[in-house]
Amino acid sequence: YRELFKKHGLKVAQILLTSEDLSNRAAYLHICNVLEMTLQLGIVPIINENDVTSTEELTPITKGCKVCFSDNDILSVLVANALEADLIIILSNVDGLYTMHPKRRDAKLIKTVEKITPELKCEIEGKSRLGRGGMKTKIRAAEIATSSGIPLVIANSQKENVILDILAGKKMGTLFKPQKRLPHIKRWIAYGASTKGQIFVNEGAKKAILKGASLLPVGVVKLTGTFNEGDVVSLVDQDNVEFAKGNPNYNSGEITIIKGLKTNQIKKALGYIRRKEIIARKNIHILK
Numbered sequence: 001y002r003e004l005f006k007k008h009g010l011k012v013a014q015i016l017l018t019s020e021d022l023s024n025r026a027a028y029l030h031i032c033n034v035l036e037m038t039l040q041l042g043i044v045p046i047i048n049e050n051d052v053t054s055t056e057e058l059t060p061i062t063k064g065c066k067v068c069f070s071d072n073d074i075l076s077v078l079v080a081n082a083l084e085a086d087l088i089i090i091l092s093n094v095d096g097l098y099t100m101h102p103k104r105r106d107a108k109l110i111k112t113v114e115k116i117t118p119e120l121k122c123e124i125e126g127k128s129r130l131g132r133g134g135m136k137t138k139i140r141a142a143e144i145a146t147s148s149g150i151p152l153v154i155a156n157s158q159k160e161n162v163i164l165d166i167l168a169g170k171k172m173g174t175l176f177k178p179q180k181r182l183p184h185i186k187r188w189i190a191y192g193a194s195t196k197g198q199i200f201v202n203e204g205a206k207k208a209i210l211k212g213a214s215l216l217p218v219g220v221v222k223l224t225g226t227f228n229e230g231d232v233v234s235l236v237d238q239d240n241v242e243f244a245k246g247n248p249n250y251n252s253g254e255i256t257i258i259k260g261l262k263t264n265q266i267k268k269a270l271g272y273i274r275r276k277e278i279i280a281r282k283n284i285h286i287l288k
Contacts, residue, residue, distance in 0.1 A: 197225020
């Protein structure tokens with residue numbers, strides 16, 4: 001990379017990330033600042049997963065935990081999300097998204113996707129032969145990008161000057177159009193952070209959260225996983241369906257003690273009160 005970019009008078013910097021780096025809020029904001037600074041200095045960051053310290057692929061996932069990325073397609077959109085990028089380009093070994101497997105005679109390239117629907121995701125059959133980044137993963141990446149207000153293009157890496165042509169506005173590959181951009185904190189909760197556990201809530205709490213309320217201790221039934229204050233957790237209803245994600249004010253041990261209690265009972269149970277809410281409404285992202 002250094003030799004290639006040197007021809008254009010550009011310097012590069014290698015940045016290696018793990019899902020844990022993005023899951024810690026303070027580290028995430030620091031990464032945002034570092035990336036912003038490298039670009040301001042005219043340095044091109046070359047970003048990849050840190051395989052030396054990332055162990056998510058080698059160890060079983062603890063119940064209630066999910067890593068935020070496990071391949072470079074998803075990592076690329078999370079980084080773009082952090083930077084509030086103008087465009088994401090994912091290069092593949094196919095021209096883009098097709099109506100069916102690209103090797104089939106009747107397959108047609110879909111040039112523009114207005115919105116990623118459940119029906120579209122069900123119809124995806126094609127899978128890249130290279131690496132783990134199959135078309136399903138690329139669609140997931142496109143879903144994250146467009147939900148964050150960033151357009152994404154999937155194009156063929158074998159085509160000469162493909163990136164320059166895309167930046168010039170030529171129709172290349174498949175363009176996924178952006179949707180309304182989520183607030184920064186909710187983008188991080190929804191996509192940037194790994195899920196460290198689950199909080200199960202009663203029906204009343206679920207209805208209140210869906211209407212825009214905070215999660216109070218009285219609405220908590222049980223929890224799984226071990227997590228700290230500020231980690232991201234799943235909110236699960238009594239039918240075992242995840243309906244939201246949030247950033248709690250208390251750790252798993254504290255919530256175990258105060259679950260089911262009224263707000264005025266928190267201080268007596270813990271000896272202190274940090275917040276009256278388990279999760280404030282501004283730190284809850286409702287899943288579609």
